[in-house]
């Protein structure tokens with residue numbers, strides 16, 4: 001287990017452009033393992049490397065599968081290929097604990113990314129998976145979700161941290 005400190009609020013690491021990973025080595029592998037440990041321990045569904053102070057393009061996501069089982073996905077140098085549709089919902093971030101806000105995101109995403117070994121994979125998904133991909137990829141460009149928060153539509157009731 002390697003729990004890393006999650007950078008919070010005004011930490012400069014959260015507002016910087018991250019660089020591509022060029023070495024698929026043991027150090028990257030340890031970073032990804034630690035990111036999963038840190039995310040699960042904090043009860044999150046996604047974490048980006050800058051949130052643990054590493055300015056590299058690495059994210060981990062686990063929104064679970066349809067049966068509620070773990071479905072860990074690691075993405076190194078992710079690149080969004082397609083997006084479509086629109087979803088609105090409450091979103092939070094491990095770097096801003098105790099807060100959430102209504103954010104609109106595309107409902108569908110297709111993304112390609114390397115794994116820790118340098119093998120390229122393609123992923124597609126809707127709903128929460130798509131939301132997590134956009135949220136985490138934004139982190140790699142130094143963007144947090146707060147400026148995207150807007151008023152939920154009249155009568156919107158779903159609450160989700």
Ligand code: NI
Pocket residue numbers: 092093094095135136139
């Ligand atoms: Ni976040």
